[in-house]
Amino acid sequence: MTIPxxxxxxxxxxxxxxxxxxxVVxxxxDAATGCCPECGQASRSVHGRYHRHPADLPLSASRTTLRIEVRRFYCLNPTCRRRTFAQTPTDLLAPRARRTRRLCEARARVGRACGGAGGARLLAHLxxxxxxxxxxxxxxxxPMPDAPAPIRVxxxxxAIRKGSRYGTIVADLDRRRVVDLLPDRTAPTVAGWxxxxxxxxxxxxxxSTEYARGASLGAPQAQQxxxxxxxxxNMRQAVERWLQGAHARLRSLPLLPGSTARPARRDRACARSTTELEAGAQSRMRWQVVYDEVRRRHAGGEPLLGIARALGLARATVRKYASAETFPARLPHGAGPSLLDPHIPYLAARIDEGCENAMALWREIREQGYPGTSRQVHRFVAQRRTRSVGSGRKARSAKASASEPPGSEARLPPARQLAWLLVQPTSVLDESEAAVVSRVEQDDTAQAVAGLARRFTALVRAAGKGKPLADDQDAAADIVAWITKARTCEASAIAxxxxxxxxxIxxxxxxxxEPWSSGQAEGQVNRLxxxxxxxxxxxxLDLLKRRMVVAA
Incomplete structure (x- = not known):
């Protein structure tokens, strides 16, 4: 058998x-002579022979091993300290290697693409x-590849370890390749690179101020x-921070004439048990105490970072509580997806007909394909029951919804969702979203915040769509005018x-x-x-650097 x-x-x-x-091959x-690695003199005088058995690339569907007959020569130079030396195929094998160079390269390529455990499983199959x-x-x-010096990065x-350690990725914007991975995200490290x-x-x-300072120190000639x-x-986050403090005030705003208070569908979660309600009330009381303590310390002049360390809280939580005018209570849960949703029209019609037996209704919809238990049906019926139950407990009437907390009929979206609506152009909002924004803009500060947010968003998006401003002077004039107006805004987060x-600036x-952005680096972070x-x-870090940079 011969090899191909x-x-x-x-x-x-x-x-x-x-x-x-x-x-076994x-x-x-091939060489009839060998050269001494110490003095370089050629020799044909054979001292002895032995065999090496390195693994090689597989042949067909079988593992392959080479049996290399290696000759050991006498060194004929009397001044050389070596007496004998072995003839080594340097292109095929490294010194004392148990596998050929090409097999090492093939395994390394598989490991670079699949990792250690995945590569080992694939190599066994190959x-x-x-x-x-x-x-x-x-x-x-x-080896790290030789790449041209980057010009635009x-x-x-x-995250090396999310929430604990972070590194920095550097991407060549012209070649669309990863250049390097740095062990942290501090200004000295970036400046040194x-x-x-x-x-x-x-x-x-x-x-990031660290990246800005590192770029200024390490490459003062570079444009940032x-x-x-x-x-x-950052604009949306600023609006959200302001809303977290003003949300309670905005919820008290009246509905505009002609707007619908409640859509014709399930808009809230099913009623909770007494145990769940008590647990929620206790949790609210605990966080109310934390909120009062944060406000007291902040009014006393303590920095936010010091408060966070003293109370064991995240800085974002301390910042939210310090800027909130009232306790930012968790809003009532909206209606999430439920297995009961496709059967709600049928259940509502049966209740209107006078059937308030939850178990009977559950059996009926189970025959229609409802896969859940009767628990949700009991909750749904309990909210709409008009007759007292057999246990003698006080029934919940359909009119009981009038005793719900004030503002439940005119509920506002959470701060995060409302911030998203305020930064959007009004032309892209649907009817219900536009009604929410119009209601919020009855507040003068909210109207000013929304106007500033839309103007800033329009400036940035125009540049992002490949339609930058006419020249640097126009860009400077527009953004400086926006900054000047925003600095006088009553919302401290916007200022x-x-x-x-x-x-x-x-x-x-x-x-x-400029058409450049760090979007390529963001995409490479996902891959990393x-x-x-x-x-x-x-x-x-060394392994990740090779898997990212060598593969690029």
């Missing part, structure tokens, strides 16, 4: 030997078996561009956001006039997160 491929620096000595589970080295530790070791030994943070790559002329980033998506997100834009202006999760905890 060549073996570098060798020739097949005999026929291939077939064993039960693999093939006997080969000899008849190149290796442990997952070996696969990862081969990946980490892959995008930087973004990524930019100093080592002095040819960088543009840095696209989010609005704020990412447009982050600008829009703070405008102050941050003013401090970063050069990068913000570049975002409106997938690779990190595939590593099952074996995701060191």
């Amino acid at each position: 491929f060549a073996v570098p620096e060798c020739r097949v000595a005999h026929l291939v030997e077939r064993h039960d589970d693999h093939l 006997p080969v000899r080295l 008849h190149m078996p290796a442990s997952r530790a070996t696969v990862l070791r081969l990946v980490t030994h892959l 995008g930087i973004d943070d990524w 930019l100093e080592r790559h002095s040819g960088v002329a543009l840095v696209a980033r989010d609005r 561009v704020a990412d447009r998506w982050h600008l829009l997100t 703070t956001f405008a102050a941050g834009l003013e401090a970063d 050069a990068a913000v202006r570049a975002a409106l006039t 997160t997938l690779i990190k999760r595939q590593c099952y905890g074996r995701a060191g």
Whole structure:
């Protein structure tokens, strides 16, 4: 049997030997002489022979092993400290290696694409078996590619361990490739990388002050561009922060004439049990105490970070409580999807006919395909019951809905959803959303916030759609005018956001006039997160860097 491929620096000595589970290919080295690795003198004087058995690429559907006859020569140089040396096929094998270079490369490529555990499973199927530790070791030994020096880069943070440690990803915007992974997201690390790559002329980033400072220190000649998506997100977050404090006041606004208070469908969750209601009330009392303590400390002049550390709270929670005019109670749950929804019209019609037996109704809809238990049917019927139940307990009448908390008929969306509506152009809102926005804009401050948010969103989106402003002067005039107006807004969150834009005005202006953004880095972060999760905890920075950069 012959083999259909060549073996570098060798020739097949005999026929291939077939064993039960693999093939053995006997080969000899082509060279008749050897050169001493110490002095370089050639020699033909053979001292002895021995065999090496490295694994090689599989042949057909069998593992393949080479049996290489290696000759050991005498060194004929009397001044050389070596007496003998072995003839080594350097192109085929590394010193003392148990596998050929091409097999190592094939395993490393599989590991780069599939990771350690996944690569080991695939290699076993391809008849190149290796442990997952070996696969990862081969990946980490892959050389880094020689790439041209980047000119325009995008930087973004990524979670090494979410909530604890973060790194920085650097992407070449021109080549659309990952350039490097940095161990943290601090300004000195970013500045050091930019100093080592002095040819960088543009840095696209989010609005992190650390990245802004690192880019200014490491590449003062480079133009910084704020990412447009982050600008829009920061605007919405500023509106949301203001709404979290003003939501209670806005809920008291009356409905506009002609608007529908409650849609003709289930708009709230089913009634909860007494135990669930008591647990919710106790939770509210605990958070009310925390809210009062945060407000007291904030009024006393303590910084938000100090309050968060003293009370063991997240800074976002402390910031929300400190800016809230009243306790930001959790809003009543809306109507989520339920197995009962397709059968509600039938149940409502049967109740109108006088049937209020929950078990009988459950049996009827079960025959129609309802897969759930009778619990939800009991809750649904209890909210609409007009006659007393047999146990003597006081029945809940259909008129009991009038005793619900004030404002339940005119419920507002949560702050996050309402912020999204306020930053959208009014032309894209449907009828119900436009009614909510019109009702909120009865408040003067809300009207001013919504107007500023829409104007800023229009400026950024015009640039994002490839329609930047006419020139730098127009961009500067528009954004400076917006900042000047926003700084005088009664909503402190909007004024703070405008102050941050003013401090970063050069990068913000570049975002409106330049086509570059850090979107490519954001996309690479998604890919990096997938690779990190595939590593099952074996995701060191060096391994991730090779799987990201070498694959690019």
